[in-house]
Amino acid sequence: MTHRGRGLSGSPSTAVEQPFDRDSLHVLRATVEAEASQAGLPEGRTADLVLAVHELATNVILHGSGAGRVRLRAVDGMLHCQVSDPGSASEEWGIPAWPYEYGHGLWIARSLGDSHSVTSGPDGTAATVGFALPYPRCPFFRLIQHDQDGHTTLRLIGYLDQGAAPDLAATVESLIEAARPRRLVLDLSGMTFWDSIGIAALLTAHEQVSAAPGVSMTLKGISADFRHRLDSLTFVPLDYESPGD
Secondary structure, eight states: OOSSSOOOOOOOTOOOEEEEEEEHHHHHHHHHHHHHHTTTHHHHHHHHHHHHHHHHHHHHHHHSSEEEEEEEEEEEEEEEEEEEEOOOOOOOOOOOEEEOSSHHHHHHHHEEEESSEEETTTEEEEEEEEEEEEOOOOOEEEEEEEEEEEEEEEEEEEETTTTTHHHHHHHHHHHHHHTTSSEEEEEEEEEEEEOOOHHHHHHHHHHHTTTSTTOOOEEOOOHHHHHHHHHHHOSOOBBBTTTTT
């Protein structure tokens, strides 16, 4: 049963709870998608959250007791989602009872979420992932191009999401086909929001540039947290421009 007051867009203390088992994952995904959208999470990030929750719930089903509960709560600009398995307790406090390897649910939640934590003890195991909610008014996505001495800088402004990803890919492709830049700099200092498809667009741009003879690509204006996220999602080393460059 889903327990709700005024919904996630109402009081900060309002929470939505949804039990799940092997036969109700489709209901869980639909509930998380609807509540995340109502809370104001953009479409692409909502898809990321649904994926993270699905993977965490699958951990409960495959590696835990087989049934658990999801709790969503919006507080202070962050949508928190806790996936708990009361029947799966670790013998040692603080040691996750679920696998944390590459490709597993915990790894996916850590890679996609803006925050994450895992606790395990006598009451079971709980994984919590947080997704930042966007400000009510954010600029639309724009690409500002600046050419100088064989270098091209593309400044990204606004959301880098599933809607903006094709524009970035097409722009990078056209620059390579025109053989214009020897060095392409992607300036992300104006990026206000992103989703996994936006990250995939960045990595695809890097692959496009790497395949073009005599062209290099550098990323600029990113936070240490976002750099760590990119590095965790690709085995291909990326080039970053230091603040003083």
